[in-house]
Amino acid sequence: xxxxxxxxxxxxxxxxxxxxxxxxxxxxxxxxxxxxxxxxxxxxxxxxxxxxxxxxxxxxxxxxxxxxxxxxxxxxxxxxxxxxxxxxxxxxxxxxxxxxxxxxxxxxxxxxxxxxxxxxxxxxxxxxxxxxxxxxxxxxxxxxxxxxxxxxxxxxxxxxxxxxxxxxxxxxxxxxxxxxxxxxxxxxxxxxxxxxxxxxxxxxxxxxxxxxxxxxxxxxxxxxxxxxxxxxxxxxxxxxxxxxxxxxxxxxxxxxxxxxxxxxxxxxxxxxxxxxxxxxxxxxxxxxxxxxxxxxxxxxxxxxxxxxxxxxxxxxxxxxxxxxxxxxxxxxxxxxxxxxxxxxxxxxxxxxxxxxxxxxxxxxxxxxxxxxxxxxxxxxxxxxxxxxxxxxxxxxxxxxxxxxxxxxxxxxxxxxxxxxxxxxxxxxxxxxxxxxxxxxxxxxxxxxxxxxxxxxxxxxxxxxxxxxxxxxxxxxxxxxxx
Amino acid sequence: xxxxxxxxxxxxxxxxxxxxxxxxxxxxxxxxxxxxxxxxxxxxxxxxxxxxxxxxxxxxxxxxxxxxxxxxxxxxxxxxxxxxxxxxxxxxxxxxxxxxxxxxxxxxxxxxxxxxxxxxxxxxxxxxxxxxxxxxxxxxxxxxxxxxxxxxxxxxxxxxxxxxxxxxxxxxxxxxxxxxxxxxxxxxxxxxxxxxxxxxxxxxxxxxxxxxxxxxxxxxxxxxxxxxxxxxxxxxxxxxxxxxxxxxxxxxxxxxxxxxxxxxxxxxxxxxxxxxxxxxxxxxxxxxxxxxxxxxxxxxxxxxxxxxxxxxxxxxxxxxxxxxxxxxxxxxxxxxxxxxxxxxxxxxxxxxxxxxxxxxxxxxxxxxxxxxxxxxxxxxxxxxxxxxxxxxxxxxxxxxxxxxxxxxxxxxxxxxxxxxxxxxxxxxxxxxxxxxxxxxxxxxxxxxxxxxxxxxxxxxxxxxxxxxxxxxxxxxxxxxxxxxx
Numbered sequence: 001x002x003x004x005x006x007x008x009x010x011x012x013x014x015x016x017x018x019x020x021x022x023x024x025x026x027x028x029x030x031x032x033x034x035x036x037x038x039x040x041x042x043x044x045x046x047x048x049x050x051x052x053x054x055x056x057x058x059x060x061x062x063x064x065x066x067x068x069x070x071x072x073x074x075x076x077x078x079x080x081x082x083x084x085x086x087x088x089x090x091x092x093x094x095x096x097x098x099x100x101x102x103x104x105x106x107x108x109x110x111x112x113x114x115x116x117x118x119x120x121x122x123x124x125x126x127x128x129x130x131x132x133x134x135x136x137x138x139x140x141x142x143x144x145x146x147x148x149x150x151x152x153x154x155x156x157x158x159x160x161x162x163x164x165x166x167x168x169x170x171x172x173x174x175x176x177x178x179x180x181x182x183x184x185x186x187x188x189x190x191x192x193x194x195x196x197x198x199x200x201x202x203x204x205x206x207x208x209x210x211x212x213x214x215x216x217x218x219x220x221x222x223x224x225x226x227x228x229x230x231x232x233x234x235x236x237x238x239x240x241x242x243x244x245x246x247x248x249x250x251x252x253x254x255x256x257x258x259x260x261x262x263x264x265x266x267x268x269x270x271x272x273x274x275x276x277x278x279x280x281x282x283x284x285x286x287x288x289x290x291x292x293x294x295x296x297x298x299x300x301x302x303x304x305x306x307x308x309x310x311x312x313x314x315x316x317x318x319x320x321x322x323x324x325x326x327x328x329x330x331x332x333x334x335x336x337x338x339x340x341x342x343x344x345x346x347x348x349x350x351x352x353x354x355x356x357x358x359x360x361x362x363x364x365x366x367x368x369x370x371x372x373x374x375x376x377x378x379x380x381x382x383x384x385x386x387x388x389x390x391x392x393x394x395x396x397x398x399x400x401x402x403x404x405x406x407x408x409x410x411x412x413x414x415x416x417x418x419x420x421x422x423x424x425x426x427x428x429x430x431x432x433x434x435x436x437x438x439x440x441x442x443x444x445x446x447x448x449x450x451x452x453x454x455x456x457x458x459x460x461x462x463x464x465x466x467x468x469x470x471x472x473x474x475x476x477x478x479x480x481x482x
Numbered sequence: 483x484x485x486x487x488x489x490x491x492x493x494x495x496x497x498x499x500x501x502x503x504x505x506x507x508x509x510x511x512x513x514x515x516x517x518x519x520x521x522x523x524x525x526x527x528x529x530x531x532x533x534x535x536x537x538x539x540x541x542x543x544x545x546x547x548x549x550x551x552x553x554x555x556x557x558x559x560x561x562x563x564x565x566x567x568x569x570x571x572x573x574x575x576x577x578x579x580x581x582x583x584x585x586x587x588x589x590x591x592x593x594x595x596x597x598x599x600x601x602x603x604x605x606x607x608x609x610x611x612x613x614x615x616x617x618x619x620x621x622x623x624x625x626x627x628x629x630x631x632x633x634x635x636x637x638x639x640x641x642x643x644x645x646x647x648x649x650x651x652x653x654x655x656x657x658x659x660x661x662x663x664x665x666x667x668x669x670x671x672x673x674x675x676x677x678x679x680x681x682x683x684x685x686x687x688x689x690x691x692x693x694x695x696x697x698x699x700x701x702x703x704x705x706x707x708x709x710x711x712x713x714x715x716x717x718x719x720x721x722x723x724x725x726x727x728x729x730x731x732x733x734x735x736x737x738x739x740x741x742x743x744x745x746x747x748x749x750x751x752x753x754x755x756x757x758x759x760x761x762x763x764x765x766x767x768x769x770x771x772x773x774x775x776x777x778x779x780x781x782x783x784x785x786x787x788x789x790x791x792x793x794x795x796x797x798x799x800x801x802x803x804x805x806x807x808x809x810x811x812x813x814x815x816x817x818x819x820x821x822x823x824x825x826x827x828x829x830x831x832x833x834x835x836x837x838x839x840x841x842x843x844x845x846x847x848x849x850x851x852x853x854x855x856x857x858x859x860x861x862x863x864x865x866x867x868x869x870x871x872x873x874x875x876x877x878x879x880x881x882x883x884x885x886x887x888x889x890x891x892x893x894x895x896x897x898x899x900x901x902x903x904x905x906x907x908x909x910x911x912x913x914x915x916x917x918x919x920x921x922x923x924x925x926x927x928x929x930x931x932x933x934x935x936x937x938x939x940x941x942x943x944x945x946x947x948x949x950x951x952x953x954x955x956x957x958x959x960x961x962x963x964x965x966x967x
Contacts (some may be wrong), residue, residue, distance in 0.1 A: 039584055043805045044585070045571070050720050
């Protein structure tokens with residue numbers, strides 16, 4: 001029997017506000033333990049939460065981008081459970097009447113558009129962090145410390161409908177949603193630092209069956225790859241169990257990236273009764289049309305729209321458009337350069353190729369590199385005009401990036417100007433032919449592919465400065481004469 | 483008359499005329515405390531040195547020409563559920579026995595700015611849960627009128643110290659009657675303001691949607707004066723209301739002619755002591771004689787007040803008290819092998835029986851499968867009670883009733899019968915559920931124990947109830963009687 005997976009995702013995004021959701025403390029990551037804390041976020045007796053308005057704006061922005069309904073009236077609730085990283089032992093969250101309901105995000109999977117429904121978007125506060133002494137985890141540790149810096153950092157939870165059918169789709173969805181959040185400027189999208197976290201509800205059922213199977217919740221997927229790997233492993237586990245006639249137990253399972261498998265975290269018997277009830281310390285959030293309209297105005301072009309525009313306006317293939325628009329900063333860089341350098345495909349090749357390769361080795365982003373639009377455009381222009389060769393352009397680019405020099409200076413300092421002078425080139429070609437008699441004989445006897453060898457030698461002699469087209473032509477001419 | 487016997491407005495007049503100094507006032511009050519506190523046991527902490535130092539400093543400020551407020555140099559007692567920076571705040575609970583707040587409650591901050599002198603922290607029922615102050619983990623406060631009886635609760639310490647002249651003014655908090663009922667039992671004035679009128683920031687929460695801080699004083703004018711300094715919007719409390727604060731002294735008008743006052747029928751019937759009922763009817767009669775139109779009004783939902791309250795207040799409390807877990811501050815049980823045991827032992831050792839009872843009640847009411855039947859239903863009844871008040875206030879300017887169904891009862895009399903203890907608040911609880919203001923003022927004595935008259939107003943109509951209270955007070959002498967100590 002064939003089975004299909006039914007997957008719904010819960011994505012927690014840390015919002016990029018300067019201060020926490022219910023107090024004025026900084027949300028800065030990486031500060032010394034317990035340095036960004038106050039009576040409110042450490043749950044001192046008598047304190048009260050005050051909602052950060054920016055948090056609401058970010059969630060409304062996200063809701064609008066996902067085409068959801070923004071609630072005119074929404075409320076916060078308390079989710080009660082005891083844990084040392086939760087100073088009040090309840091988390092202020094939203095339960096009934098969340099800020100955003102409905103909406104969708106369309107993703108492209110193997111050239112087809114898949115429609116993933118959004119159930120809700122709601123706001124809550126993050127918990128702190130436990131540091132266990134004497135062991136890697138709680139088990140075996142001699143003592144545990146609590147760092148409350150993260151306590152009260154605003155989180156936005158985005159819950160999807162069970163519309164996802166494969167681990168690949170899940171991965172694409174998370175990546176697409178991440179791009180959207182980064183585009184909106186509401187989240188930095190950093191999965192490793194935990195500013196974007198993903199849990200999945202997954203079940204399987206025979207193809208064609210309507211009823212859903214028993215689901216498990218998979219947690220601890222800390223990268224796009226991990227999302228795909230975890231779901232593949234969990235679906236495989238469930239399929240094998242069902243085929244062996246066993247029942248799936250509803251439970252929470254943790255993914256382990258090193259083993260690539262999921263293991264149960266807590267069983268049903270220990271399932272929490274969170275005793276949700278409306279948070280009496282906060283007043284309902286009232287959102288009027290005017291506020292929504294003002295926020296809508298701040299939303300610029302979103303990834304999907306940008307992608308199709310890049311294809312239409314610049315005639316770029318889908319792959320180029322996708323890679324460029326996946327990173328808003330990269331897309332902006334492309335557009336700025338394109339104002340100065342019109343060959344869009346060539347520009348795209350250079351950005352996706354050499355420039356991206358450089359950024360990968362240096363582990364930096366487009367915003368961190370030392371390259372102006374005009375310098376980059378000028379370099380490409382010089383290649384097109386034949387002033388420098390592609391090869392020297394490649395090495396010059398590295399120099400420009402490493403040393404911050406202008407393309408002009410690099411070219412004049414190292415004499416990189418391309419040699420197109422036929423006489424000069426012909427002299428070098430003749431020299432090369434003389435030095436390599438055995439290869440000439442082979443060429444003559446029909447191994448014409450050896451022409452490339454001679455071209456290479458000429459390029460070596462000229463340190464890559466010779467115009468390859470001219471070299472090609474003259475090499476063939478001279479070999480035939482030789 | 484000794485200085486400690488005077489009211490804040492009387493002392494202010496003397497300070498203003500330079501007849502006395504803040505230091506003399508403070509020392510007079512501290513002297514009174516040293517003589518009677520052994521018997522009354524109103525305080526959990528007395529700021530002897532700090533109060534004198536502050537009084538001296540304030541006298542210097544006055545001498546250097548700094549403007550005085552009506553609270554400058556006035557000793558004020560603070561209920562021990564309001565955070566005082568650097569001064570232990572226990573909520574009368576073992577679980578907070580060593581808790582040093584890193585911040586001041588907004589009301590405390592306001593008092594300090596006004597030049598008041600915090601004289602001490604007063605005893606209360608643990609976490610404000612109780613009606614007799616017998617639930618304190620530390621001591622039993624006695625009623626200054628009869629040391630064998632309770633002062634009421636939960637602000638029993640605040641009411642008793644004002645009645646015993648151990649403080650000129652006090653702050654209390656009222657969740658279901660915790661200012662008014664002890665004020666009534668101790669023969670002083672106590673106001674529960676409109677929910678949202680006074681900031682709750684720094685008030686250790688019992689039931690967030692019901693808690694409200696208010697003044698306890700020797701007369702109505704002093705309550706109005708204290709309100710002037712604690713009322714108002716606070717950015718730190720989202721539930722505090724951004725509504726203009728009037729000068730409440732403007733409502734101290736000796737005139738109720740033409741005012742329509744409703745006497746709550748349900749609160750002069752079953753369960754109310756006959757002598758208390760008589761005192762209330764006499765008060766109603768006096769108001770009539772003074773020109774008010776007094777009629778009976780029926781509040782049919784009142785009988786559901788107590789059960790509704792004990793679901794909502796305990797539900798909120800069960801959540802509010804979750805933070806006392808031994809992890810961050812307060813009591814932590816020693817020698818626990820794991821986290822869960824530490825939680826269990828800390829809370830078992832730290833909380834008293836009434837607090838535990840209410841945590842269990844509230845947890846139950848919020849549990850999966852019971853939420854709709856209890857919490858949600860109680861919220862609906864709460865709306866019905868509000869509707870009852872709305873109906874009444876469409877006809878009346880104010881409502882009156884007894885504050886407490888009986889005068890002060892004997893210490894230990896109700897401790898084994900929580901239900902009868904809960905009924906002490908039958909007249910006060912509906913007011914909290916509706917979020918409206920009410921005051922209790924002395925209106926007579928039964929067996930030499932004070933009776934309190936409750937005057938209830940519309941939301942933000944503190945001025946109306948001050949006016950009725952002031953008029954009644956100006957035409958009676960009850961508030962001038964002092965207990966023999």
